[in-house]
Amino acid sequence: MLNQTQAELEASRIQIEQLKFQLAELEMVATTDLLTGLKNRRGFEDNFARELDRTRRGKSIGGVLVVIDLDSFKAINDTYGHQAGDECLKLVAKILAHEIRVMDTASRLGGDEFVLLMTDSTPELLLTRVQNIAWKLNHLTLSWNGQNIAIHASVGMKPYMKGDTAEAIFAEADKSMYIDKKRVRSVAQ
Numbered sequence: 001m002l003n004q005t006q007a008e009l010e011a012s013r014i015q016i017e018q019l020k021f022q023l024a025e026l027e028m029v030a031t032t033d034l035l036t037g038l039k040n041r042r043g044f045e046d047n048f049a050r051e052l053d054r055t056r057r058g059k060s061i062g063g064v065l066v067v068i069d070l071d072s073f074k075a076i077n078d079t080y081g082h083q084a085g086d087e088c089l090k091l092v093a094k095i096l097a098h099e100i101r102v103m104d105t106a107s108r109l110g111g112d113e114f115v116l117l118m119t120d121s122t123p124e125l126l127l128t129r130v131q132n133i134a135w136k137l138n139h140l141t142l143s144w145n146g147q148n149i150a151i152h153a154s155v156g157m158k159p160y161m162k163g164d165t166a167e168a169i170f171a172e173a174d175k176s177m178y179i180d181k182k183r184v185r186s187v188a189q
Helices: 002-031 041-056 073-080 082-099 123-138 166-188
Strands: 063-070 105-110 113-119 140-144 147-151 153-160
Touching: 002 041, 041 063, 041 105, 041 113, 041 166, 063 082, 063 123, 063 166, 073 082, 073 147, 082 105, 082 113, 082 123, 082 140, 082 147, 113 123, 123 140, 123 153, 153 166
Parallel strands: none
Antiparallel strands: 063 113, 063 153, 105 113, 140 147
16 A cells, blocks of 8 residues: 555656646747747746846846847848748847847847847946947848848837836837937938
8 A cells, every 4th residue: 555655656746747847848938939049028028027026126236128120121021031031030039149148038029029138237337238239230141042131220228227117118118229210210311
């Protein structure tokens, strides 16, 4: 009887471990953009909520939210096709993933919109990093069927600290990105 109970307990323990593994896999699938491998909108929102909570509790000094929109994406899709557009998104994702620290998060919200959540640092320290990322994105070339296609991005950022709300931070970062987009268009004309 004791051996049977021990065997049943061991079987239950193994089943629980398998369920934990499956749950972790499902969580990863639910929060990851399948094309780029970055966090998706849900993954970003979860991370952002956790980071704002850490900041509210004094566990983080704050950071910067960066919003990125690919200005040239529609033209790439329309001219070269959706496969080229997908390769463009993957190339941008690779650059973003390479440029952030382990504690930061790169996410694709959908379409050609990306965000970076750069945490636990002052805006002054992160500004140089954001400028470097923007420069790299605006000097990025996609090689496609023997052609080099220039990629252009508009970048906006908003520092956040204790007391800021997710909605207000995102709205200001988005507004900053649209100001950059207008600036780029006026220079191009």
